[in-house]
Amino acid sequence: MSGAEASQNSDRRLPSRMFAQVDSAAALGESQRQMLEAILPRHAFTLMMPMGADAGGLRPLHQPFRITIHHDGLPTPWTNPNERATAVYLERIRQFHVQPPPEGRGWADIGYHFAVDVAGRVWQLRSLEWQGAHVKGANEGNIGIVALGNFDLTAPSAQQLSSLELFTDLLCCGYHIGWNNVYMHGELAANATSCPGTYLADCLRQLRARRLADTANA
Numbered sequence: 001m002s003g004a005e006a007s008q009n010s011d012r013r014l015p016s017r018m019f020a021q022v023d024s025a026a027a028l029g030e031s032q033r034q035m036l037e038a039i040l041p042r043h044a045f046t047l048m049m050p051m052g053a054d055a056g057g058l059r060p061l062h063q064p065f066r067i068t069i070h071h072d073g074l075p076t077p078w079t080n081p082n083e084r085a086t087a088v089y090l091e092r093i094r095q096f097h098v099q100p101p102p103e104g105r106g107w108a109d110i111g112y113h114f115a116v117d118v119a120g121r122v123w124q125l126r127s128l129e130w131q132g133a134h135v136k137g138a139n140e141g142n143i144g145i146v147a148l149g150n151f152d153l154t155a156p157s158a159q160q161l162s163s164l165e166l167f168t169d170l171l172c173c174g175y176h177i178g179w180n181n182v183y184m185h186g187e188l189a190a191n192a193t194s195c196p197g198t199y200l201a202d203c204l205r206q207l208r209a210r211r212l213a214d215t216a217n218a
């Protein structure tokens with residue numbers, strides 16, 4: 001990354017809207033508090049700001065009412081737990097998302113709001129100020145989480161899965177979203193996609209059913 005790119009950085013803030021709301025929620029458990037404090041801020045993987053905000057590339061997220069879970073789905077499954085290597089990997093995804101077609105997607109910023117990596121770390125990606133670009137035609141009020149890996153080819157690690165559950169809980173708690181509004185990409189997509197991959201989808205289907213049953217029995 002060049003000095004010129006680095007100098008564009010002014011977004012060293014944590015996702016303030018989320019944190020403001022979650023901090024005031026008395027219902028957080030100790031593990032959720034620890035997770036909140038451990039979220040890696042955006043500048044841990046990129047110093048680049050979103051591009052084209054004034055060109056209409058970004059729309060306000062407003063109040064989120066649903067969450068969608070993805071995998072990155074790249075052909076060679078990402079299985080590296082190293083933090084530094086993961087930061088580089090996330091930056092490569094961001095670059096692909098912002099590069100103009102045909103090389104990239106031509107979006108204003110990385111498409112997802114958060115990533116959960118192989119070791120179970122949570123990374124802040126696109127600011128929650130803005131709608132994501134992760135479910136075509138259904139990005140309104142939709143928080144996008146990407147689990148790093150290709151779960152059509154490999155199963156998620158236990159740490160990744162438990163972090164994904166805990167973090168989704170944290171968002172549900174902070175934004176008063178029920179597990180009935182936690183989706184897998186394939187459930188909302190207009191065009192068929194296996195995202196977030198069959199292995200992860202199986203896990204998430206069971207998890208969601210369990211959480212909905214817990215709610216029903218509470």
Ligand SMILES: [Zn+2]
Nearest residue numbers: 070071185195
């Ligand atoms: Zn997806």
